[in-house]
Amino acid sequence: MKKRYLSLCALTACCLLSGCWDRRELNQLGITAATGIDRSGNEWTVTYQVIVPSAMWTGASGGGTASSSQSSVHVFSSRGSTIREAASRANLEFTRQLYFSHTDVLVLGKEAARSGISEILDLYLRSFDARETVLVTVTDGEASRILRQFVPPEKLPGTAIATILTTNQETSGSMPAVRVFDIVKSLYADSNAILVPEIGIRRVDGGDEKALEGVDAFKTAVVPTKLRLMRLGVFKGDKQVGWLERNESYGLDWLNGRIKKTTIAFPCPGAKSDQERGTYQVRTASTRVRPVKSGDAFQMKVRVKVKGALIESSCARRLSAPSTVEALEKSIESVVIEDIRRGWAASQRLHVDLAEFADKIHRKYPTAWNKAKQDWEQRLDQVDLDVRVQATLENTGMLTNTVSENQP
Amino acid sequence: MDGLDNGDLSSIVEELRCRLGGSSDFIVRLIQDERNRIDKYAVCYIDGLVDKSLLAFLLEAVVAEAREDAVHPSDLAASLASRVPVGALADAATEDSLVQAMLNGEVVIIGAGRSGGLSVAIPGGPSRSIEEPSSQTVVRGPKDGFTENLADNLSLVRRRLRTPDLRIEDRILGRYTRTKIAVVYIHGIVQPVILDELRRRLDKIDIDSILESGYIEELIQDTAWTPFPTIQNTERPDSVSAYLLEGHAAVLVDGTPFALLLPVTFFKFFLSSEDYYQRHDIASFVRMIRFFSFFVSLLLPSLYIAVTTFQQEMIPTTMLISLAAQREGIPLPALLEALLMELTFEVIREAGIRMPRVIGPAISIVGALVLGQAAVQAGLVSGAMVIIVSFTAIASFVIPALGMSAAIRLMRFLLMLLAGSFGLFGVLIGMIPLLLHLVALRSFGVPYLLPIAPLNWGNFKDLFFRMPWRVLKQRPAVIGSRNPRRQPKRNRHGEGNRT
Numbered sequence: 001m002k003k004r005y006l007s008l009c010a011l012t013a014c015c016l017l018s019g020c021w022d023r024r025e026l027n028q029l030g031i032t033a034a035t036g037i038d039r040s041g042n043e044w045t046v047t048y049q050v051i052v053p054s055a056m057w058t059g060a061s062g063g064g065t066a067s068s069s070q071s072s073v074h075v076f077s078s079r080g081s082t083i084r085e086a087a088s089r090a091n092l093e094f095t096r097q098l099y100f101s102h103t104d105v106l107v108l109g110k111e112a113a114r115s116g117i118s119e120i121l122d123l124y125l126r127s128f129d130a131r132e133t134v135l136v137t138v139t140d141g142e143a144s145r146i147l148r149q150f151v152p153p154e155k156l157p158g159t160a161i162a163t164i165l166t167t168n169q170e171t172s173g174s175m176p177a178v179r180v181f182d183i184v185k186s187l188y189a190d191s192n193a194i195l196v197p198e199i200g201i202r203r204v205d206g207g208d209e210k211a212l213e214g215v216d217a218f219k220t221a222v223v224p225t226k227l228r229l230m231r232l233g234v235f236k237g238d239k240q241v242g243w244l245e246r247n248e249s250y251g252l253d254w255l256n257g258r259i260k261k262t263t264i265a266f267p268c269p270g271a272k273s274d275q276e277r278g279t280y281q282v283r284t285a286s287t288r289v290r291p292v293k294s295g296d297a298f299q300m301k302v303r304v305k306v307k308g309a310l311i312e313s314s315c316a317r318r319l320s321a322p323s324t325v326e327a328l329e330k331s332i333e334s335v336v337i338e339d340i341r342r343g344w345a346a347s348q349r350l351h352v353d354l355a356e357f358a359d360k361i362h363r364k365y366p367t368a369w370n371k372a373k374q375d376w377e378q379r380l381d382q383v384d385l386d387v388r389v390q391a392t393l394e395n396t397g398m399l400t401n402t403v404s405e406n407q408p
Numbered sequence: 409m410d411g412l413d414n415g416d417l418s419s420i421v422e423e424l425r426c427r428l429g430g431s432s433d434f435i436v437r438l439i440q441d442e443r444n445r446i447d448k449y450a451v452c453y454i455d456g457l458v459d460k461s462l463l464a465f466l467l468e469a470v471v472a473e474a475r476e477d478a479v480h481p482s483d484l485a486a487s488l489a490s491r492v493p494v495g496a497l498a499d500a501a502t503e504d505s506l507v508q509a510m511l512n513g514e515v516v517i518i519g520a521g522r523s524g525g526l527s528v529a530i531p532g533g534p535s536r537s538i539e540e541p542s543s544q545t546v547v548r549g550p551k552d553g554f555t556e557n558l559a560d561n562l563s564l565v566r567r568r569l570r571t572p573d574l575r576i577e578d579r580i581l582g583r584y585t586r587t588k589i590a591v592v593y594i595h596g597i598v599q600p601v602i603l604d605e606l607r608r609r610l611d612k613i614d615i616d617s618i619l620e621s622g623y624i625e626e627l628i629q630d631t632a633w634t635p636f637p638t639i640q641n642t643e644r645p646d647s648v649s650a651y652l653l654e655g656h657a658a659v660l661v662d663g664t665p666f667a668l669l670l671p672v673t674f675f676k677f678f679l680s681s682e683d684y685y686q687r688h689d690i691a692s693f694v695r696m697i698r699f700f701s702f703f704v705s706l707l708l709p710s711l712y713i714a715v716t717t718f719q720q721e722m723i724p725t726t727m728l729i730s731l732a733a734q735r736e737g738i739p740l741p742a743l744l745e746a747l748l749m750e751l752t753f754e755v756i757r758e759a760g761i762r763m764p765r766v767i768g769p770a771i772s773i774v775g776a777l778v779l780g781q782a783a784v785q786a787g788l789v790s791g792a793m794v795i796i797v798s799f800t801a802i803a804s805f806v807i808p809a810l811g812m813s814a815a816i817r818l819m820r821f822l823l824m825l826l827a828g829s830f831g832l833f834g835v836l837i838g839m840i841p842l843l844l845h846l847v848a849l850r851s852f853g854v855p856y857l858l859p860i861a862p863l864n865w866g867n868f869k870d871l872f873f874r875m876p877w878r879v880l881k882q883r884p885a886v887i888g889s890r891n892p893r894r895q896p897k898r899n900r901h902g903e904g905n906r907t
């Protein structure tokens with residue numbers, strides 16, 4: 001009995017003496033929706049987009065009354081020689097403890113991306129509350145500029161950027177959604193390269209970007225500027241070395257097998273004008289890349305299989321005929337091949353192995369790779385591409401003909 | 409003390425009156441011999457303990473006997489036994505036994521010049537009629553419940569189990585209350601080991617009073633150092649019958665409608681007798697709801713505290729934002745907020761039970777409006793906390809056994825304190841010893857977590873799900889394994905029904 005009381009006392013003492021451990025109440029947290037990291041000289045500038053919860057909540061009045069005139073995020077920056085130092089200095093001017101576990105997106109400024117991001121990657125893997133699943137974007141300018149922009153009608157711009165990235169990857173496949181972890185993985189891959197989407201501000205009719213910085217952005221239907229995914233930043237190691245256009249990266253996505261669902265616009269077979277085009281919706285896509293060694297050079301055999309449906313067509317052809325379907329498939333195939341070639345050409349131009357061929361060669365020809373890896377970037381020019389695409393048109397939708405005037 | 413010397417009737421009556429301290433409810437009816445005008449019989453009883461209409465029959469018979477001028481045998485019992493039309497007769501040789509017989513509701517007849525007395529059992533007096541049990545209601549199922557009268561209660565059970573194997577053992581406990589209790593079991597199904605252990609524990613009881621079966625429950629349970637009940641109680645005769653048929657024993661106590669059932673395992677507290685009256689699929693669904701409610705009731709407030717004050721990263725972002733928004737401007741930390749609300753609820757609950765029925769609606773208005781809505785609007789508690797506390801409260805009422813839901817309530821407070829100190833880690837610190845405790849617990853030697861630990865697959869048929877009766881061919885193992893078959897083995901899937 002004595003023992004029982006003793007252990008009970010010990011337990012109560014534990015509870016009381018611990019003083020609630022590292023308790024953080026929700027109203028002490030500055031939940032960060034997005035982080036921007038810039039570099040100027042030797043200093044890091046970290047920009048935080050902190051959620052203002054009371055502006056987000058539209059329920060009955062509890063603590064803070066929700067009002068549309070209140071900004072849903074609070075954006076500010078701090079400087080320091082390291083990123084964490086900058087973050088700790090944030091409390092010189094901010095009331096709450098910054099909380100990074102719910103950060104959705106990380107925006108890298110131009111300078112930071114150019115000078116190397118290994119310190120940032122280290123931070124995201126090392127600290128407890130920052131997550132390596134954060135989506136990464138680069139911008140051609142200062143990251144803080146991007147974080148100041150609202151994305152109407154979404155109330156949280158940071159989360160909105162993340163949503164744009166993920167939805168885009170799922171539906172059109174034209175932009176990869178890259179996480180911190182993916183970048184770290186690329187550092188350890190043989191190809192040592194990765195594409196990171198660029199986010200920028202698109203001006204409509206020379207609009208003023210300041211217009212999107214206030215709550216007034218929510219009051220108009222058409223906003224003068226918009227945040228938009230633009231090009232792709234090419235990272236070699238931890239440094240950004242250039243840009244790719246979207247149509248170039250699209251080809252690389254085919255090579256990497258990153259495309260799951262996409263739409264392909266193609267010219268009608270035997271079309272008389274440019275206007276005769278169709279759209280093919282890819283439902284499943286698979287890519288197999290096999291390196292073949294010939295002498296000192298490598299040839300990459302790329303086999304792409306896509307299955308999908310015709311979702312739009314102005315082709316003046318009778319679609320019920322198998323020969324027409326075959327012709328359409330040929331046309332689709334050539335579009336994909338062209339995309340792939342364009343992407344590979346861009347990769348060769350930058351001398352960065354964006355198609356991740358290095359890893360495939362390493363796996364198949366380990367000894368040859370040991371020789372090749374010293375000057376792999378130079379050898380990229382000699383890599384020959386053998387692309388074959390097999391497109392299958394599974395159905396043509398609810399129409400077999402076209403509604404255009406010149407019926408076949 | 410040897411036999412009564414009935415030479416002088418009035419001296420014996422005086423002696424009895426003296427024993428009872430001259431209590432005014434001690435009634436003596438002296439019956440004279442018509443011819444000699446001397447007192448021939450004294451009929452003594454305690455007013456209110458005997459049945460008045462039967463008493464009239466009895467008196468009539470005694471008076472008739474007194475009128476006759478026969479040669480009296482010296483044995484009173486022999487002369488009266490054939491004439492008394494009612495009640496069980498017994499000889500009472502000593503004054504002590506006469507007094508005790510009267511206190512048990514018997515009428516005592518003493519004859520002048522005869523040795524010994526005769527007691528006639530015609531118990532009566534005020535008693536409640538059989539009503540629907542108030543603590544365990546069902547939608548489908550019998551609506552009769554036990555009353556405070558042991559004989560009525562036994563008859564309710566006996567009427568459901570018309571087998572000679574239903575055995576009832578009487579005993580009297582409580583030096584002052586002299587409470588009659590009955591151990592009920594089905595011979596051939598109950599485990600003799602358990603029955604012997606029950607008898608042994610009952611024999612050990614030496615207490616001045618037994619006013620409710622709760623006294624006995626506490627005196628015979630395996631350990632007092634647990635919040636969990638190790639003996640089930642019920643107001644329902646159908647429930648008692650079902651338990652008896654599964655090999656349990658029951659203890660019925662005079663003066664209370666609550667019967668004790670034992671041994672009992674943890675999961676039994678989540679079953680209701682209605683489970684067996686409803687279709688098996690809906691019964692299974694309802695059972696899942698009960699187990700879910702158990703976890704909600706035990707863990708929800710502590711998980712909420714842990715997750716909102718320590719592990720915020722576990723909440724989805726949008727939910728976190730709305731929770732954070734509600735917490736803006738709340739003066740108390742989440743732990744205190746939750747404790748405050750939980751205690752408030754406990755106060756309302758207790759008030760609801762204790763207060764006169766007439767004031768009932770007032771409490772619900774005060775509780776719902778003032779403490780719920782107004783507290784949120786005043787910014788003292790967050791809306792989310794009110795939702796959590798009320799859902800927890802409602803979930804705790806889903807558990808059919810009150811004793812179990814009381815145990816969960818106590819544990820809930822402990823877990824909340826741990827969660828407030830250590831977060832999810834604290835919840836685990838609380839749950840592990842709780843589980844260890846449950847595994848170590850025994851009810852009359854039967855492991856408390858029975859079909860789970862030790863594992864017994866056979867019993868799973870009637871645990872989280874209630875399988876159709878065609879599948880439930882066996883009694884639950886361990887407790888009912890002395891006579892395992894409920895239905896013959898070959899009667900598969902209604903073969904008998906198909907013809």
